[in-house]
Amino acid sequence: AQSVTQPDIHITVSEGASLELRCNYSYGATPYLFWYVQSPGQGLQLLLKYFSGDTLVQGIKGFEAEFKRSQSSFNLRKPSVHWSDAAEYFCALTGGGNKLTFGTGTQLKVEL
Amino acid sequence: DVKVTQSSRYLVKRTGEKVFLECVQDMDHENMFWYRQDPGLGLRLIYFSYDVKMKEKGDIPEGYSVSREKKERFSLILESASTNQTSMYLCASSRGGEENIQYFGAGTRLSVL
Numbered sequence: 001a002q003s004v005t006q007p008d009i010h011i012t013v014s015e016g017a018s019l020e021l022r023c024n025y026s027y028g029a030t031p032y033l034f035w036y037v038q039s040p041g042q043g044l045q046l047l048l049k050y051f052s053g054d055t056l057v058q059g060i061k062g063f064e065a066e067f068k069r070s071q072s073s074f075n076l077r078k079p080s081v082h083w084s085d086a087a088e089y090f091c092a093l094t095g096g097g098n099k100l101t102f103g104t105g106t107q108l109k110v111e112l
Numbered sequence: 113d114v115k116v117t118q119s120s121r122y123l124v125k126r127t128g129e130k131v132f133l134e135c136v137q138d139m140d141h142e143n144m145f146w147y148r149q150d151p152g153l154g155l156r157l158i159y160f161s162y163d164v165k166m167k168e169k170g171d172i173p174e175g176y177s178v179s180r181e182k183k184e185r186f187s188l189i190l191e192s193a194s195t196n197q198t199s200m201y202l203c204a205s206s207r208g209g210e211e212n213i214q215y216f217g218a219g220t221r222l223s224v225l
Contacts (some may be wrong), residue, residue: 099160099170100214
């Protein structure tokens, strides 16, 4: 069975500080990995995805993520956080089929 | 841009009522999904559909049914709403194939009293 773990339920960072959100997965082969963001009262927006190739992927809004097969991780990073980045972030995976498996989410708070 | 539209942002229903949640996508996607989102549990798949009139159970189908009579429209039905179905419901669609990028609607927050 496949699973996604986001160990941090809440994270608080100061505006301008760097950010790393953790995501670990369990899957028998190389998965397709995603990060989504959900602003308050909104649906989910795709930030970035990893399918194959370069293990460092760039996304929208200045986010990037690195796929590390040896650690079964796909952590999301941003060098300098803006107040508008406050939201909930979800990591997800699929094995190439139709269904996504989501983590439980990390709520990001940005202190001004 | 892909647009997934959920007909209601907020709904308040009574226990025992039959509830319909509607979702429409405008990108001719084959796949459509209904999720339920609860704090601390993330998104859980209720049902998905990979073609008109085709459906498959997700992880938590109990108490729900779905209908897909047209490719662009996917309905979630609560036959007899209960208080434990109070939640945020999210619809998504995808083209299918290997790159299963799902696009989400804004969600419907349902309260069952």
